[in-house]
Amino acid sequence: MSALLEIKDLHLGFKTLTGQVDVLHGIDIDIATGEKVALVGESGSGKSVTARIVLGLLQETRTARIKGTVQFAGQDINAMSARERAALRGTELSMIFQDPTSSLNPMFTIANQFTEVLRRREPKLSKAASQARATTLLDEVAIPDPARVLGSYPFQLSGGMNQRVMIAMALANKPQLLLADEPGTALDVSVQAQTLTLMRDLVEQNGTSVLFISHNLGVVREFADRVYVIYRGNIVEDGPTEVLFANPQHAYTRALMSAVPRITGVGLPEVPELSDTFLAPRIRHGYAS
């Protein structure tokens, strides 16, 4: 199985006035074509910065110190020029953010924003053609009245509707890799469940690979084929979703799982305090197919 994305020994530090702060301590992640992979961890664990490195955004930050390789479709994103990285964004790589309403531009209609996205791939695309394409795309995310939505500004639409628009835009140019950073966290649970199912069906149809970033273990279990658990800038455990959830081995993963409130009402767990065992070496589960 060839990997579409292969992150090898990735280190990240930020230069500050008081010296360098290390955020990632050499992480390895790979994603095959068409695979949905989750990176799960708490705030500050390094999951969002990993996505920003894959997108080629942190490379443009002056204080960031990045080492290691990020092979995407055979090319090292870290070794590319800023221009080459920019060319990948919105075409081969796209991203869905946590809060759909604030990540869409409030000053432009949905139609205008679609045109901008579609012209990333086809700069000469006419307005009429882009409207037609946008209508089809909104149809695919089960938006009932695409014409009305296209003429609307984001504030005129509900959060769930904006999330669907974001999904449609992110997949508009048939990217090879979709990065989703806590998608739907800002939405109601039932809306979140619907949009996740929708997103899963679409990426499966298109054969898109996904790096799904989340702190919500339940959402991860329902979406991902494979899971990486990150703690303080280290991958501590990874494996196929069912295996990892049925049999978590690392002390940190176990603590994380035990802390999730259950709808079966087993009571509030006794949560272990931060422990050295959380820093134990990585555990990899077998990948028997």
Added chain:
Amino acid sequence: MTLIALNGLTKTFQTPSGPVHAVRDVTLDAKAGECLAIVGESGSGKTTIANMILGILAATSGDINFDGASLNAKRSAEHRRRIQLVQQNPLSSLNPKRSVGASVRLGLDVYNIGEKSKRWNAVEAALEAVGLPGDMRTRAPASLSGGQRQRVSIARALACDPRLLVLDEPTSALDVLVQARVLRLLNDLRAMHGLTYIFITHDLAVVRNVADRVAVFQSGQLIELGETAQIFSAPKADYTRQLIGAVPVVDAAELNLRNQLARGA
């Protein structure tokens, strides 16, 4: 004994595009020492109810009875002091320019609680009651972690010696390990001080583990009320069933329960 009772509580907002019925004829009570959860999605009216209980909003009709007295939005300092709020996001609910101690002390000064010379001691005691070191009172909110800040919000509410705490999504901005610790703390404090909680949230898994009873709201109406175990094992309303069915779950027992509920629909 009933501590707070809402009788036919209604709130209608007049907007240019017509009236919005945010809360419709809600009758509900919480017993002293109970944790009553109010659940529902955005727009279900849960925060509007909280605001009326706190006296931030006046009800359009109906009334609130608290410990034998009828309360409207204009209420005595004594009543305001006994009903306190803990909000979702402690970073925006704590004044960034005040030390956390000053935030906790504010209620003591406003309600004139205890001797002036002993109020800093009371602040330190409140911080210690929520598991923070007393000398943390000099720190700025920005220098604390999310979990520590939420503990400060709880200490601020506790310092006023309340009888009722309105908890509006108190842990939904926290990481799961931190959430578990804060939920345990809230449970312990309720038992220790005989507090009554109105716990507002959309997270049903949290509700299952902290609430004695659950009130389910949809579009401003109370559509189901019951003991927590009963609501989760045999919900009566389809809407409740749907809400539970949408919770992302992590283990096989939970999956079983969810499938059972889906079959019963």
